[in-house]
Amino acid sequence: MSFWSSQTLRSRLPRLIEPFHQDHIQSASYELCLGDEVYISALPDTPQKERKKVTLRNQETIPIPPGQFAFLITSETIKVPNNALALISMKFKYTSKGLINVSGLHVDPGYSGKLIFAVYNAGPLHVNLARGERVFAIWYADLDEDDEKPRNKIGYDVIPTDLMNIGDAVSSLPVLVKRLDDLEKKVEKYSFVQAIVWGVSGSVILAIIGVLLRFVIEPLIQPLLNMIQSSLASS
Structure with a gap:
């Protein structure tokens, strides 16, 4: 497998990437x-009607909160020849802020369509992205021959609903933190109530023991104590 050089990208990508901009070629990548x-x-707890995609206008920006997953789609339509393979990644500018690509790292031979990236913000701050911003990178590499099982399915043009449902099924970090906080509060509340119960129970038990000693046990052993005292006095 040999990767395409910047010169090869410049000559071949105009037929494989739409729209193509020559100045997007950087060090054997696009x-x-x-x-x-x-x-x-x-x-x-988000209502179903509010679970929808955001459509960005012009160079409008959108923040990805810490601990949240997101699906991002490219503005370009990508084609990969049957005798090639493509590798994809987030640019370091964004990974250094904590934005991680958690989807696949390659594009199959024969694929045609836009690319969808599943990303996760593992950083402590919001990561702001703008429409038209160069966020991703792609590399092309030759195979030794045409692949016998190329990707024949139609590629993505929009972010499909089934992917959004998968995203909803994943608990985000803020949700997990909230659940842990709620659990901690419940444990603290339970411990406080338990302490009160044990305190009251202990007082009640001591009171019962006192009553037993005074009114049950003491009358039973008092005659024996009197006999012992009388024996000691007579001796």
Whole structure:
């Protein structure tokens, strides 16, 4: 497998990437832009009608919150020949802020369509992305011959609903943190109630023991104590 050089990309990509911009070629790779659709994973209590994609206009930006998953689509339509393979990644500018690509790292031979990236913000701050911003990178490499099982299915043009449903099924970090906080509060509340119960129970038990000693046990052993005292006095 040999990767395409910048010169090869310049000559071949105009037929494989639409729209193509020559200045997007950087060190044997091509930089792809964020498209007009973004979907950020919904929280479990988000109403169903509010669980929808965001459509970006012009160079509009959207923040991806810490601990949230998102689906991002490219503005370009990509084609991969049957005798080639493509590798994809997020640019370091964004991974250094904590944005991680958690989807696949390659594009199959024969694929044609836009690319969808599943990303996760593992950083402490919001990561802002703008439509048309160069967020991704793609590399092409030759295979030794045409692949006998190329990708024949129609590729993506929009972010499909089934992917959004998968995103909703994943609990985000803020949700997990909230659940842990709620659990901690319940444990603290239970411990407080338990302490009160044990305190009251202990007082009641001590009171019962006192009553038993005074009114039950003491009358029973008092004659024996009197006999012992009388024996000691007579001796």
